[in-house]
Amino acid sequence: MGVDIRVENLNAWYGPVHTLHDVSLHIPANHATALIGPSGCGKSTFVRCLNRMHETSPGARADGTVLMGDIDIYKDATPVEIRRRVGMVFQRPNPFPTMSIYDNVASGLKLNGFRKKRVLDEVVERSLKQAALWDEVKDDLKKKSGASISGGQQQRLCIARALAVDPEVLLMDEPASALDPVSTAKIEDLIFKLKSQYTIVIVTHNMQQAARVAENTGFFLMGKLVEFAPTTKIFTNPSDKRTEDYITGRFG
Amino acid sequence: MNEPKIIPLPPVPEEPPSAPHRITPSPMIKTMLPQTEMGSPVAVAPVTPSAVRMFLQAKSSGRMADGAFASLMVVCALSIFAIVILIVSVLVSHSQLSIKAFGWHFFSTRTWDPVSGDFGALPFIYGTVLSSLLAVLMAVPLALATSIFLLDICPKFLQAPISFLTELLAAIPSVVYGLWGVFVLVPIIRDQAGPVLEKYLGWTGLFVEPNFGVNMFAASVILAIMIFPVISSISRDVMRAVPVHQREAVLALGATRWEMLRIGVLRNARMGIIGSVILGLGRALGETIAVTMVIGNHAAIMKNLFAPGYTLASVIANEFSEATGDLYLSALIEIGLALFLVTIIVNAIARLLVWAVVRDNAGSAH
Amino acid sequence: MDALPLRSRGVSNFVTVRRNLTNHVVTGVAIISTILVLVPLVAIFGYLLYKGASSLNLAFFTHVPVPVGEPGGGMANAIAGSGVILGLASLLGIPVGIGAGVYLAEYARGTWLGAAVRFTADVLNGVPSIVMGLAAYALIVARQQHFSGMAGSVALAIMMIPTVTRTTEEMLATVPKSVREAALGLGIPKWRTVLSVSLRTASPGIITGCMLAFARVAGETAPLLFTAFGNQFWSFDLNQPIAALPLQIYVYALSPYDEWHRLAWAGALVLIVLIMASVTLVRIFANRGVLKGGN
Structure with missing residues (x-):
């Protein structure tokens, strides 16, 4: 099951550039939360700070408190430990090209030293079913490479791979931006099903997508969290002028 | 929402008849009614806390392994420095005897007399420089012409086989060149090319009989063949790196092919071409076995290319195993040290030139 | 350095002829050079194949070298x-x-x-x-x-x-x-x-x-x-x-x-x-x- 995320005064820098300013919010457990805003507004940086992925970029640093359940991710744990609790799905599908479909899904466990084959088989099947990919690939699990399937299938494979480690939180950084409309609909469908079991944070530049899948939505602008509220409120009755301008298409 | 969903293994119940490919109908309705999704029957519940989760949480973060691995990689990288330092220090220490005995005169003395223990490296320096320069003189025009041919003139179907053949030239071991030199090239130079060259160019003093085929000229020809692939492949790379718009700009002015090559390509790629020539020179300076087999191995400084010669590398190869006496060995190792330093400097210059060109072109391509 | 001659063909026929001639000469030189390079290449491979293949036998792979004068032996x-x-x-x-x-x-x-x-x-x-x-x-x-x-x-x-x-x-x-x-x-x-x-x-x-x-x-x-x-x-x-x-x-x-x-x-x-x-x-x-x- 998912855990909630409390962020207090999170600031982030890429080298000298201050990309996040004092972001504070409470992301409830087992719901989908969407983050919207024009490109470069800091929403991607924000999710990368939630599993400390920003640390893989040279010169990036973050400052503040992020509580995931009862764990302060910057104080109580290493990046590796955090990332084992948090699944991440990236903008472009990035399956491991030299691994089979099976190995792709099992990679989070296998590469961490998990050896029980029977459990692995179960986990792979369960994750692929959760990602609605099982029926399409079950005959080629070990024969086909993760890179040999279509783009939409690859992205669902990446979701299955993230689910296989049984995460508490699922971060999705514009998961459908590189996909065609049919694949996008499938991914949205999936998020809809999964959000009762995982805390899902989804970054998107597509406002309809946020409206379709998320209970809560946060609007980022120039590194600041402008407004964070239930999705219906954001889209029907925003309290900030800038949010209203953005969702009515007056800029960005 | 937090109802404990403890479902025993196996965690894969049959899926409800949900259609995974269904495209969400009327999305706005769902958005208006998000709460209906609570406890959705569609979901396949994971085991909580599952075996997987417990395993991963018990697993150490691998910080120790990460640190150990990173240090191992650093050690590997630093070993490259260590190797260079080790080579220099061991060569310096083993040539101390000779360095003390002859000092800088070692490099300006023309006698090499193991019997009386009098050693000077000048004949070898002369032989190395002369044979390498001659080789470069012969190889560069051919290599450039071949590169131009392959890039701009050659019909498509011939391109791949010819460039493959020239690359193959680089894969032939030195000793095989030497073997071919001894049994094919040397007789040709002695019997066919020799008389002709003497007849027409004998007046220069460069081609004077007697000519046994085993001489400076043969060594230069062998070297030219050996460094040809180095120069041609790298110069082809730098010529290809010249942005297409540079060529098109010149062609658009009504230039002929040669003018386009000269102005649009060669001028832009000249630093890289010079770099490739110097790399070839570096290879020629250090080439050992093939040269040793055809140069005649005689320590003398002669203008006549039909006279036998000697190079820094070939004197080491030829005499080191049989050298008696510490001073003799030490003098040979000092020659090795000199060769090492010279090739390092030559290669460093060449690398810097090639890098500069590739970087500049990468920069201007955007 | 030499800028491109941009005068029209009609004005200076001589220049055009010279330019075209140079172009053909260079093309010819490039082709001849390539042939010149291919000659030793083919010579080396051909000779190696011919001499090597005619000298090979089974003993080469199974025997060690024999003293001078004795026939046979291998590597x-x-x-x-x-x-x-x-x-x-x-x-x-x-x-x-x-x-x-x-x-x-x-x-x-x-x-x-x-x-x-x-x-x-x-x-x-x-x-x-x-x-x-x-x-x-x-x-x-x-x-x-x-x-x-x-x-x-x-x-x-x-x-x-x-x-x-x-x-x-x-x-x-x-x-x-x-x-x-x-x-x-x-x-x-x-x-x-x-x-x-x-x-x-x-x-x-x-x-x-x-x-x-x-x-x-x-x-x-x-x-x-x-x-x-x-x-x-x-x-x-x-x-x-x-x-x-x-x-x-x-x-x-x-x-x-x-x-x-x-x-x-x-x-x-x-x-x-x-x-x-x-x-x-x-x-x-x-x-x-x-x-x-x-x-």
Whole structure:
């Protein structure tokens, strides 16, 4: 099951550039939360700070408190430990090209030293079913490479791979931006099903997508969290002028 | 929402008849009614806390392994420095005897007399420089012409086989060149090319009989063949790196092919071409076995290319195993040290030139 | 310098004729040069095939050298000796080279230390092989007071390192950043990510690079002259002199005996064929079992 995320005064820098300013919010457990805003507004940086992925970029640093359940991710744990609790799905599908479909899904466990084959088989099947990919690939699990399937299938494979480690939180950084409309609909469908079991944070530049899948939505602008509220409120009755301008298409 | 969903293994119940490919109908309705999704029957519940989760949480973060691995990689990288330092220090220490005995005169003395223990490296320096320069003189025009041919003139179907053949030239071991030199090239130079060259160019003093085929000229020809692939492949790379718009700009002015090559390509790629020539020179300076087999191995400084010669590398190869006496060995190792330093400097210059060109072109391509 | 003559054709016919003539001359020179280059190339391969094939027989692969005057004999011990020396050299040189390449690509991007290592590797790549032989002599042979196959392996290993390092680095640089992020995002430690994701994805290119390094040193004679030294008999003891194919070819080629010349040609052909065959075999072997990515 998912855990909630409390962020207090999170600031982030890429080298000298201050990309996040004092972001504070409470992301409830087992719901989908969407983050919207024009490109470069800091929403991607924000999710990368939630599993400390920003640390893989040279010169990036973050400052503040992020509580995931009862764990302060910057104080109580290493990046590796955090990332084992948090699944991440990236903008472009990035399956491991030299691994089979099976190995792709099992990679989070296998590469961490998990050896029980029977459990692995179960986990792979369960994750692929959760990602609605099982029926399409079950005959080629070990024969086909993760890179040999279509783009939409690859992205669902990446979701299955993230689910296989049984995460508490699922971060999705514009998961459908590189996909065609049919694949996008499938991914949205999936998020809809999964959000009762995982805390899902989804970054998107597509406002309809946020409206379709998320209970809560946060609007980022120039590194600041402008407004964070239930999705219906954001889209029907925003309290900030800038949010209203953005969702009515007056800029960005 | 937090109802404990403890479902025993196996965690894969049959899926409800949900259609995974269904495209969400009327999305706005769902958005208006998000709460209906609570406890959705569609979901396949994971085991909580599952075996997987417990395993991963018990697993150490691998910080120790990460640190150990990173240090191992650093050690590997630093070993490259260590190797260079080790080579220099061991060569310096083993040539101390000779360095003390002859000092800088070692490099300006023309006698090499193991019997009386009098050693000077000048004949070898002369032989190395002369044979390498001659080789470069012969190889560069051919290599450039071949590169131009392959890039701009050659019909498509011939391109791949010819460039493959020239690359193959680089894969032939030195000793095989030497073997071919001894049994094919040397007789040709002695019997066919020799008389002709003497007849027409004998007046220069460069081609004077007697000519046994085993001489400076043969060594230069062998070297030219050996460094040809180095120069041609790298110069082809730098010529290809010249942005297409540079060529098109010149062609658009009504230039002929040669003018386009000269102005649009060669001028832009000249630093890289010079770099490739110097790399070839570096290879020629250090080439050992093939040269040793055809140069005649005689320590003398002669203008006549039909006279036998000697190079820094070939004197080491030829005499080191049989050298008696510490001073003799030490003098040979000092020659090795000199060769090492010279090739390092030559290669460093060449690398810097090639890098500069590739970087500049990468920069201007955007 | 000479600017393009931009006058129209009608005004200056002479210039146009000269320009076109130059163009044709240069084209002709390029074609003739290429033919001139192809001649020795074909000559070397043709002669090697002709002489080598006509000198080869079964005894070459099964017998050791015989004393001067006796007919027959082969280079079986030299083929085996080369295998032993090269095996140890690869064992020493390839891991270090790959490690250094991993450091450059995964840990030292954009650092001055990385640039220094890269530059040193490039420069080391240009050091003459005879100098490597001298260094191995001074380091090992002079200390032990006897020639040894191991000293030869060390010299060859040092020669392999820069090539392996640079290709490993270049091949790792082609692995997309997104694939690394996928692994790190799963909570896989960096060392495991490097080994099982980066290196594995780049493995076909890295293996090719290792084979090129191998092929380059497999034909080397100079570094073995006063390290492995050569041996007329069977020997696998790395602490003793060992025969090697290039050494044996060198000695036989410079001998005054026709029978030995014959063996030298046979040896040269076998050397080249063995190098090419081992390179091809490893590549086929390495490509098997690697799943082909689509797109």
